[in-house]
Amino acid sequence: xxxxxxxxxxxxxxxxxxxxxxxxxxxxxxxxxxxxxxxxxxxxxxxxxxxxxxxxxxxxxxxxxxxxxxxxxxxxxxxxxxxxxxxxxxxxxxxxxxxxxxxxxxxxxxxxxxxxxxxxxxxxxxxxxxxxxxxxxxxxxxxxxxxxxxxxxxxxxxxxxxxxxxxxxxxxxxxxxxxxxxxxxxxxxxxxxxxxxxxxxxxxxxxxxxxxxxxxxxxxxxxxxxxxxxxxxxxxxxxxxxxxxxxxxxxxxxxxxxxxxxxxxxxxxxxxxxxxxxxxxxxxxxxxxxxxxxxxxxxxxxxxxxxxxxxxxxxxxxxxxxxxxxxxxxxxxxxxxxxxxxxxxxxxxxxxxxxxxxxxxxxxxxxxxxxxxxxxxxxxxxxxxxxxxxxxxxxxxxxxxxxxxxxxxxxxxxxxxxxxxxxxxxxxxxxxxxxxxxxxxxxxxxxxxxxxxxxxxxxxxxxxxxxxxxxxxxxxxxxxxxxxxxxxxxxxxx
Numbered sequence: 001x002x003x004x005x006x007x008x009x010x011x012x013x014x015x016x017x018x019x020x021x022x023x024x025x026x027x028x029x030x031x032x033x034x035x036x037x038x039x040x041x042x043x044x045x046x047x048x049x050x051x052x053x054x055x056x057x058x059x060x061x062x063x064x065x066x067x068x069x070x071x072x073x074x075x076x077x078x079x080x081x082x083x084x085x086x087x088x089x090x091x092x093x094x095x096x097x098x099x100x101x102x103x104x105x106x107x108x109x110x111x112x113x114x115x116x117x118x119x120x121x122x123x124x125x126x127x128x129x130x131x132x133x134x135x136x137x138x139x140x141x142x143x144x145x146x147x148x149x150x151x152x153x154x155x156x157x158x159x160x161x162x163x164x165x166x167x168x169x170x171x172x173x174x175x176x177x178x179x180x181x182x183x184x185x186x187x188x189x190x191x192x193x194x195x196x197x198x199x200x201x202x203x204x205x206x207x208x209x210x211x212x213x214x215x216x217x218x219x220x221x222x223x224x225x226x227x228x229x230x231x232x233x234x235x236x237x238x239x240x241x242x243x244x245x246x247x248x249x250x251x252x253x254x255x256x257x258x259x260x261x262x263x264x265x266x267x268x269x270x271x272x273x274x275x276x277x278x279x280x281x282x283x284x285x286x287x288x289x290x291x292x293x294x295x296x297x298x299x300x301x302x303x304x305x306x307x308x309x310x311x312x313x314x315x316x317x318x319x320x321x322x323x324x325x326x327x328x329x330x331x332x333x334x335x336x337x338x339x340x341x342x343x344x345x346x347x348x349x350x351x352x353x354x355x356x357x358x359x360x361x362x363x364x365x366x367x368x369x370x371x372x373x374x375x376x377x378x379x380x381x382x383x384x385x386x387x388x389x390x391x392x393x394x395x396x397x398x399x400x401x402x403x404x405x406x407x408x409x410x411x412x413x414x415x416x417x418x419x420x421x422x423x424x425x426x427x428x429x430x431x432x433x434x435x436x437x438x439x440x441x442x443x444x445x446x447x448x449x450x451x452x453x454x455x456x457x458x459x460x461x462x463x464x465x466x467x468x469x470x471x472x473x474x475x476x477x478x479x480x481x482x483x484x485x486x487x488x489x490x491x492x493x494x
Contacts, residue, residue, distance in 0.1 A: 064424045067092035067130040067154075069119050069145055072102035073264060074159065075136035078186065078420075079106055082134065087424040091130050094122045100242045102263060117244050119145050123152045132182070132427050135159065138266040139273045141250040143168040144491040150175040155182035155427045157420075160282035161274050162437065162444035165481035167492075169448060170467070173441035174494055182426045184433040185440035187282035188419035190290075192391025195434065197412045198287040201394070204410040209381040210292060211330055214344040216337045217280040217374045217389075223268040224315055224340065228307035233269075234258035251484040251491065268312045270455045271482075275313035276338035277454075278447045282440070283389040284376050285334070289443050292329060296442060296467070297321040300453045300460045306339060308457045316342040319450050324464070330381075336450065343372050347384050349398020350377075354388055452478055 066088050068079050072095060082088045094116040095103050107115070114128040132155040135145050143163040149156040150172070162185050163169045176183045189195065201207045236256030239245045245257045252271060255261065260268070267273035288294070299322040307315035316339020323332045337344050353373045375388040383401060387394040396402040417425055425431040452475050453460050461471040469476040484492060 062087075062428070064088045064132055064427050065091045065130045066132055066134050067094065067122055067128075068113075068134045068136070069094040069122070070135060070137035070159075071095045071106045072097065072100065076102075076106045078134060078136050078157075078159065079110075081188075081418075081420045082424070085418070085421040085424060087421055087428075092116065092122055092128050094119050096245075096248045097240070097243045097262075100240060118247055119148065123148050123154070130154075132156065132423075136186075139278060140164045140252055140266070140271065141248075143172065144250050144488060146172055147175055147491045150179045150181060150183075153179060153181055155423075157184045157186060157423045159186040160440070160444070161185075161278040161447050162440050164272075164274060164278075164448065166445050166448040166452075166467075166479040167481060169441045169444045171492065171494065173437050176437040178494060182423070182433060183437040184419070184423040184426070185282070185435045185437065185444070186419065187286050187435055187440065189283050189390035189392075190286050190435045191415050191417065191419035191422050193393045193412070193415070194387065194391050195287045195290075196415060197393050199291050200410050200412045202291050204408075206383070206405065206409065207291075207378070207380065207385070207394075209330055210288070210332055210378055211381065212332065212379045213288060213334045214337065214377040214379075215281070215284045215334060216344050216372055216376070217276050217284065218338060218340055218343060218372055219374070220340060221268075221276055221313070221338070222265060223312050226268075226309075226312060228309050228315065230309060230311060233311065234260050249485070251488040253482060253485060270311065270313070270451065273313075274447055274451055275454065276317070277319070277336060277450050278444075280338075280374055280389065281336070281447050281450075282443060284374060285446070286435070286440075286443060288376070288378065289446070290439055292332065293326050294323045294332065294334070294446075295326070296445060296462060296464045297323050297334075297449065298462055298464055300449050300462065302453045302457060302459055303335075304342065305454060305457055306342070308454075310455060314454060315339055317454055318342060319453060321446060321450065344377065346372070347377065347379075347397060349400070350386060351395075351397060351399070353386075354392070448479075 064087060066082060068075065068090055071079060071093050079090060090110040090113050093107060093110060093113045096117055097103055098115060098117050099107070116122040133149040135142060135149070135156060135158040137145060139161060142158050146156055146158050163172055198207065233255055235258065237258050239257045249255065259265065261272065267275065267279060299320070301320040301322070303320055304316060304318035305314040317336065319336040321334040321336070323334065325331045335344065353371065353375065373388060375386065375392065378385040378387070378394070384397050385394045386397050396405055417431060419434070422431055422434055426433045449460065449462060456472070456475055458472060458475070460469050460475055463470050469479065
């Protein structure tokens with residue numbers, strides 16, 4: 001579909017400040033007004049006090065109607081994963097590059113879905129009704145779209161990381177609590193075996209007294225091999241006919257279009273992406289961060305930043321995140337390694353490094369098999385564990401120690417649903433999401449702090465209670481990121 005045809009189908013200019021704020025007020029209200037098509041066949045909905053706030057009428061379909069924002073590349077994979085559950089319908093598709101080669105296939109598959117270029121037009125129209133939003137746009141644009149969904153009272157599934165800056169993560173957690181809608185971040189391994197195993201082993205005392213964890217992701221990244229002396233952004237190139245470049249930028253300051261900003265290349269730049277840490281951290285750190293109650297670190301040390309550049313990510317990074325003692329649990333140092341040859345020291349008896357079958361194909365193909373595949377090594381006072389990424393389970397190493405522990409290992413419950421079905425069932429009121437913003441917001445803030453240390457090439461000290469950086473004034477100001485472009489300020493107000 002050409003731009004002019006799409007614009008006839010969807011008439012929208014600048015977002016209405018009054019309309020946007022009105023949506024937020026209505027979504028909050030004295031009691032939540034929840035549409036019956038969200039409630040499905042449940043006879044009633046109650047508030048936290050147990051009082052009925054609205055009766056629900058039954059609808060003929062038990063499927064959740066989805067509006068999908070960001071439909072190419074990873075977005076296409078996510079939409080297909082929702083399709084596989086058999087629990088959803090795609091009723092709206094939204095992308096700033098609608099009709100480009102990477103969006104055409106999913107448009108053809110869901111030919112009856114209403115099409116939009118501007119997410120604000122999607123949320124502000126009344127023609128197509130949808131129950132939940134699925135957001136798979138570049139990291140930096142997660143925030144405004146997710147905030148709009150929350151203020152509109154829509155359940156929302158957003159790819160990891162939750163947002164780019166520390167403040168944006170904080171605001172999304174506050175908004176999710178304020179508007180009371182179902183939320184899920186797309187770290188799909190948190191609905192698979194690893195998460196359930198970690199909790200069961202911790203509850204049984206198998207995992208205890210953890211003092212250090214090595215996290216490794218050493219596959220090739222898009223910026224590897226770039227000229228590390230680069231001091232300016234790439235020069236302007238012609239904007240593709242199908243692309244609304246100004247809308248692609250959302251809150252970010254203006255940059256002229258270049259192919260090295262779009263279609264996954266955005267991940268290379270501090271201004272747009274979160275590097276290897278934001279891309280893979282949620283798949284490697286999620287279980288131990290949650291069940292060891294790590295919260296926020298008190299120190300982030302830039303141990304190694306090979307090829308540091310203030311515009312794009314290093315060729316290799318080692319970061320130490322230091323977490324203090326929590327109740328009876330000792331202090332923990334989590335070390336992050338990325339870069340092709342930047343490997344942690346392997347403990348004796350490590351064995352084979354397996355590649356998780358849960359890893360989705362990247363835009364450049366399936367993740368490459370390496371000597372050490374993405375994963376983690378967990379050191380406690382008595383035992384050592386190794387694990388992969390996503391849903392991969394942990395193993396006790398060396399093998400002799402694993403054999404000694406076999407009889408004392410607890411039974412691990414099986415997941416009742418994968419990550420996509422879990423979200424849809426939560427929208428229907430049948431389950432609770434496993435990665436709500438209250439859980440994944442602090443994890444994403446860990447990534448934001450790590451990326452700040454990378455960008456500034458420095459060590460940071462962080463006050464966990466006040467949520468401020470205490471040893472670097474500039475870094476502390478950057479917790480908020482750069483100010484949003486004119487016209488986008490309202491998204492930063494609750």
